[in-house]
Amino acid sequence: MEFDTIAAISTPMGEGAIAIVRLSGDQAVEIADRIFSLPSGKKLSSKKSHTIHYGHLKEVETGEVVEEVMVSLMRGPKTFTREDVVEINCHGGLVSVNRVLQLVLRNGARMAEPGEFTKRAFLNGRIDLSQAEAVMDLIRAKTDRAMNVALNQMDGKLSRLINQLRQALIEVLAQVEVNIDYPEYDDVEEMTIPLMLEKATWVKSEVEKLLQTSSQGKILREGLSTVILGRPNVGKSSLLNSLVQENKAIVTDVAGTTRDIIEEYVNVRGVPLRLVDTAGIRETEDIVERIGVERSRQVLKEADLILLVVNYHEELTEEDRRLFDTIQNMDYIVVVNKTDLTQKIDIDEVKQLAGERRVVTTSLLQEEGVAELEEAIAALFFEGSVEANDLTYVSNARHIALLHQALDRIQDAITAAEAGVPVDMIQIDVTRAWEILGEIVGDTVQDSLINQLFSQFCLGK
């Protein structure tokens, strides 16, 4: 395939000491030659592929030096896009990288659309669709573990499994064909139906397994939504602060200044948490009224985990008990805080209210008990779940939707086969399931869908 040469800034805006302007396309090297020269006066095109060179960028007309840069030359097809790629490493400031970008645009490159580099990698057959999406997830991955999931997918683990499933469906279809081709033999049906059912049932159970991992996948990508709940002054903000301090806060692109709900991303022993401190919601008002606020109710409803903080130094109040009641069907951990002060709380009552849930005692003031709390959080998340690394997580909303659709079709086919429905009806469902699974790896995707997908990517990837 042939495309024009595209360019974009491929490092995060305004971050880091170095920024990269990436060019990809047939003319990438030619454009670089126009504006870049080595100290020796030599041109980039005289150099070997996959090498990096120091030199200057100059205005073509005036010869004025624009920037001191390192330029790497990577000739296709051994590149991410399979095209010739030139990367210009320049100073990280916004002004200087923009100047470099403008220079290459003035000299024959076109500004890349969001995701266009990855789109080219896909269209040039370098990666399949699920891998392309993994690249997108990788860009957005917020923690190491989420990063691993994305990396696994990029490796093609999900693609391989999906292709196996599609192969099995082809075998089901083959049995259907036999059945249709030889209707005159009565025993063909007796032979083919059980074989079909066996294969289809296997595919069904594999798809179900994948879907089971999907909620975890979502959590890994977006963080376990964790609400810190409790009466005023029990130590909610202190808890948020110590979790953030002990664990590297994950930087988000949302500036957290004026929101009334405080939100922080932290990585607790590999579990990404999106911490929400409800203390920001009208701290001064009565807690019942606060919980009554539509907003906080919504936050609670969407929570994956609740950290309910109570005060060791006070007896349990009606408000505390009401909070236990409000969250009775949810996953929560009780944090009994202020153990440095004298005990006034009835711990037995707390444990009774908490039932099966964990109760952890802390003195946030003296930084005690936080490690135990972190243990409890991690244990809750990994309890009964398979080792994260062995799993192919499905963490992509589009994949999940497609898997659900495929599952429905397979289920229909199985039900029909068991009910003795004519095989050509079953054929329709199985074929559809095969097509749907194909959309995950990009086999049967419409053009418009591809465009839509890639436009979600960050610019420059």
Ligand code: GDP
């Ligand atoms: P929130 O209203 O629930 O967010 O509570 P804060 O985190 O703002 O804490 C309320 C007060 O309790 C502050 O003065 C904290 O310094 C204090 N505090 C928090 N944790 C502890 C603790 O473990 N021991 C003691 N003695 N005081 C604490």
Ligand code: ZN
């Ligand atoms: Zn507070």
